[in-house]
Amino acid sequence: MKTVSLTITLLFLFLSALPLQAEDKTDVAAIIDQANLTSYYQGQDGRADVTLTITDNQGRVREREMTILRRDVTDGGEQQFYVFFKRPSDVRKMTFLVHKKTSGDDDRWLYLPALDLVKRIASSDKRTSFVGSHFFYEDVSGRAIHEDEHQLIETTDQYYVINNTPKDPGSVEFTSYTVWIDKTNSMPMKAEYRNTAGNVYREVEVLEVQDIQGYPTVTKSRIRDLESGGETVSSLSNIGYDISLKESIFTERFLRRPPREVR
Amino acid sequence: MNRITFNFLPHLACTACLLLSSAPTAQANQWQDTVYDTTGFEIGGFVDTRAGFRLQDDANERDSSLGEIRLQLEADRDYDWGHISLKGDLLHDVVLKDSTAELREISLLLYPSDNMDLKIGRQTLTWGTGDLIFINDMFPKDWQAFFIGRDNEYLKAPSDAIKTSVFFDHYSLNLIYTPVFNPSTYVSGERLSYYNPATASLAGRNARITDEQPDSWFTDAEYALRLSRQLQGWELALYGYSGFWKEPEGVNPLSGNYLFPALSVYGASVRGTMGGGIANMEMGYYDSRDSDSGSNPNIRNSELRWLVGYEHEIGHELTGALQYYVEWMQDYSDYKSNLPAGMSRRDEYRHMLTLRLTKLLHNQNLIISLFAYYSPSDQDGHLRPKISYKISDNWLVDGGANIFWGEDESTFWGRFQDNTNIYAGLRYSF
Structure with missing residues (x-):
């Protein structure tokens, strides 16, 4: 009898735990933390081919093609990004390196192969356009959670x-x-995003999510400038996670000499 | 030496330009994809045409400072063991009335081990922290291209060299061996006028500079070295160079020809983020080995060069940068006492400030920029306003000016004062 009642009790406990798990979270910090990890920290590292299709307010279309490598130094914390530009031809073979910090300014370098020049890029304003698109640097690498107050x-x-x-x-x-x-x-x-007048002037929208190696991944997204009328669509392909990227890839050596992983 | 003259080039370049520009972008990419699929070579390039003229009369030069059409072709291929890069230009120059083919890169990159890279052949080389001021970058420049409105790419002339890079822990060591001296292309009177100290006046194409270049393989070699490391986002580097002044800084008293005297440079630099911007400092000691401690008036003295700079975003898509630079001539009293009568005397300290402003507009397709050099000690300067617009992913149009002024004809910028010019260009990239 004792065993039966214990089993029933356990079963009851287990069952009672179920609705609890499915219950909505109320801790906004936990929701935001998890969302941050999901969008920017899947796996230990990763790679993707990215196409940005930029349409200006007069309907003219420009395209940027690049390969992006990402490596997490700490999950939810510091990260390193390596960008190898493929198109258009005037930026071909340029490389861009970011050491993202959680506090203070990121370190950014741009390499111009025609001059063999490694340029250090000032990064105090993270809300400037990434390669002329409607994406800001912050949209690509993530906005630090502690910079905002969050309210569910x-x-x-x-x-x-x-x-x-x-x-x-x-x-x-x-x-x-x-x-x-x-x-x-x-x-x-x-x-x-709302401006001082309270109007929505900028909209970021996920258009497609795919399961890649068990990680939900945004493969298509769009940013619209509702004020001036332009938009940029970002499409990702050849995505891979946990590809054992070496730390050394994210240094000046490979900035000057792109690694096999992006070629 | 690196140039071959052809006469059919303008036609070839024009034909290529027409063929390429009439092809829609997707098609243009398609032929490159086909080449890649069949040969493994990635192909790219551009056709660029530009023209410029002087804004004042120059008794020594033509009114037109620039007029050319250029085709650049680039090919790259990756192998397991390394990488091959080729880049060449076909140029028809209306001002000099000739056509040339120039190989800008032919190099082989090898990976002999996990922590070593080796690049052999003609290649463009750059290091150091200055913005259009070079202290420890002793690689060849093309100042003529820089002053007439060619793309900035052409400021760097290629080197024929072997570059060895070794990486260990947080350090990297680069050793560059140039078996025979690669000088800079300096203002020689051919296209731009200069100051001739012998006649104490401006001179040009009727009095072109003749020089004597160190040209013996292996004995007239150059060695450049850099040891660098990263420390919490700061880049620290030590430099060494053994070779020659890259511009002719000496005169042969017998022939009157210009010389490239022996030179060693020892330097250091640091660069990192500070207060939301980029700060840098660099110094170099220029040991002019043949100057006999300042007692040889025909050869430039040794110098200490020092630079400090700061760049910061000063508005939305607007960046500002300032640099302060000083050249301190060593053995100044010897220089003064040995200076021939009638020669204009340089200051012991040459101070210079630079300002860069860059504004990006219309999704970064329109770039308006200004680079200014100003020397309060020489009372001279050089302004480089520029505007460029990307019409599409393939087409780019640009225009700008190269403005020189100086109180005195003998100073660094003052000597170019008759060369003030404006230019415009159009480029199709593929």
Whole structure:
């Protein structure tokens, strides 16, 4: 009898635990942390071929093609990025290296092969365009969580809706932004940026998520400038995770001499 | 030496330009993809045409400072054991009335071991932290190209060298051996006028400089070395060079020809982020080995050169950068006492400030920039305003000016004052 009742108790406990697990999270910090890991820190490292299709407000289209390598120094913390440009031809073979910090300015280097020149790039303003696209540097490498106050404003069937206000409003062009985070896989699916007038002027939208090696991965996304009318679509292909990238790839040596991983 | 003259080039370049520009982008990429699939070579290049003229009369030169059409072709191939790079230019020059073929790169990159790279052949080489000021970068420049409005790429002339790079822990060591001296292309009067100290006046194509270049293989070799490391985002480097002044800084008293005297350079640099911007400092001691401690008036004295710079974003898509640079002539009293009568005397210290402003507009397709050199001690300077616009992924149009001024004709920038010019160019990249 004793055994039976214990089994029933355990079963009951187990069952009672189930609805708890499926219950909505209420800790906004935990939601944001998980979303940050999901969007920017999948695996120990990774690579992807990226095409940015930039359409300006007059409908003219320009394309940027590059291969990006990423290596996490600490999960959720410092990261290194290596970008090898392939097209258009005036930027072909240029390389770009970022050592992302969680506090303070990132270290950025650009290599111009025609001059054999390694340039150090100032990075105090992370909200400037990445290679002329509507993506900002911060959209590519992630905005540090501690730079905003986060507030869970709504939980729908599908999303956690979180409003974010910058702690230092002078450092950014928005007054707040709202993010829709998918409850099932913690992927931020949409973000809307508001200006001082309270109008949404910039919109980031995930158009496609694929499962790559068990990691949910954004393979297509779009940023729209609702004020001036331009947009950039980013498409990723040849994605790989946990490819054992060496730390040395993210140094001046490979900036000057692109590694096999990007060629 | 590196140039071969042809006469059919303008036609060839024009034909290539027409063929390429009439092809839509996707098609243009397609033929390159086909070449890649069949040969493994990645192909690229551009056709570039530009023209420029002087804004004032120069008694010694033509009004036109630039007029050319150029085709550059580049091919690259990756192997397990290394990498091959080829880059060549076909140029038709209207000002000098000739056509030339110039090989800008033919190099072989090898990976002899995990922590070593070896690059052999003609290649472009750059190091150091200065922005358009070179202290420890003793690799050849083409100042003529820089002053007439060619693309910045042409400021760096290629070297025929062997570059060995060794990497251990956080250090890297680069050793560059140039078996025979590679001088810079300096302002010789052929296209741009200069100051002739012998006549104490400006001179040009009727009085071109003749020089005597060290040209014996292995005995007139150059050695350049850099030891660098990263320390918490700061780049630290030590440099050494043994070779010759890259521009003719001496005169043969017997022939009157210009000379490239022996030179050694010892230097150091540091660069890193500071206050949201990039700070850099670099110094070099120029040991002019044949100057006999300043007692030889025909050869430039030894110098200490020092540079400090700071770059910061000063607005949205707007960057500003300042540099302060000084040249301190050594053995100045010997220089003064040995200077021939009638020769203009240089200052012991030459101070220079530079300013760079870069504004990006229209999704970074429009770039407006200014680079200014100003020397308060020489009372001279050089302004380089430039505007460029990317019409599409393939087409780029640019224009700018090279403005020189000086109180005195004998100073560094003052000597080029009759060369002030404007230029415009159009480029199709593929």
